[in-house]
Amino acid sequence: MPMTNEERKAALEAIIYAADEPATLEQLAKALGEEKLAVQASLDELVASYATEERGIEIRRVAGGYKLFTKPQQHDVVRRFIKSLRPPLRLSMPALETLAVIAYKQPVTSPEISEIRGVNTSGVISTLLDKHLITTAGRKEVMGRPILYKTSKEFLMRFGLSDLEELPSLKEFEALAREALGSDEGFAPVENGLTDERSIGGAASESEAAGEHKHDSVTEAVAHVEEELAEAEAFREHEALATAEGMPSGELDEDPPRAVTSPKVAAAGE
Numbered sequence: 001m002p003m004t005n006e007e008r009k010a011a012l013e014a015i016i017y018a019a020d021e022p023a024t025l026e027q028l029a030k031a032l033g034e035e036k037l038a039v040q041a042s043l044d045e046l047v048a049s050y051a052t053e054e055r056g057i058e059i060r061r062v063a064g065g066y067k068l069f070t071k072p073q074q075h076d077v078v079r080r081f082i083k084s085l086r087p088p089l090r091l092s093m094p095a096l097e098t099l100a101v102i103a104y105k106q107p108v109t110s111p112e113i114s115e116i117r118g119v120n121t122s123g124v125i126s127t128l129l130d131k132h133l134i135t136t137a138g139r140k141e142v143m144g145r146p147i148l149y150k151t152s153k154e155f156l157m158r159f160g161l162s163d164l165e166e167l168p169s170l171k172e173f174e175a176l177a178r179e180a181l182g183s184d185e186g187f188a189p190v191e192n193g194l195t196d197e198r199s200i201g202g203a204a205s206e207s208e209a210a211g212e213h214k215h216d217s218v219t220e221a222v223a224h225v226e227e228e229l230a231e232a233e234a235f236r237e238h239e240a241l242a243t244a245e246g247m248p249s250g251e252l253d254e255d256p257p258r259a260v261t262s263p264k265v266a267a268a269g270e
Helices: 005-018 025-032 036-050 072-085 093-105 110-117 122-130 153-158 170-181 190-199 218-244
Strands: 057-062 065-070 134-139 147-151
Touching: 005 025, 005 036, 005 065, 025 036, 025 065, 036 057, 065 072, 072 153, 072 170, 093 110, 093 122, 093 147, 093 170, 093 218, 110 122, 110 147, 110 218, 122 134, 170 218
Parallel strands: none
Antiparallel strands: 057 065, 134 147
């Protein structure tokens, strides 16, 4: 017997709740054994019922499918709840900057991170791995096959995000960092980076601890990352243009110096 509309909505709700990935209309219709038009009509009603103000979650259409999300107006209370379930987490400013680069450029390799930041980041990558904020994502198919890194499920939970599509702009990332990791007092000063990183479960590289980038607040660190990413993107576009014109990459008079050979990126987002 075909399902009633109410039965169909209940079944759709259960499937979307249980699914790890966005459930497509085709998948939902096949699971219910119903016509797509009937499933879509019930799905539209279900989405509308979650859109009312008294509901704290909603069903969104993302990546070609449907998935449950907490509503934006509930994000602050959800973050506070998640934060209360976990012991306080401390990061040095270099670790926060590296985490932001990985969050906004993932998947990314250690050499690519070092090139963007202008310093050796192997120490802080090790710290972030130990804290389960990042994880490996295979190897890049280039010479040497370097390891790729991406943010982990723990990162999403710490920052109160359902998935990476909820990752905000870098300017908003500052507020997320404060909520997830604490105020500026919760961050280790860069000048004491080596000692602090060791004391909280990792060993920062000496180049990071030496303080090529010194920031006194989360605001400065996030602003630094934003400028570093913009600088790296501009350089990449410049390289691509030079190659397209048949000129040797990196040899134009106007080319900025490569970050990997410079002690500091010209100028200063999981």
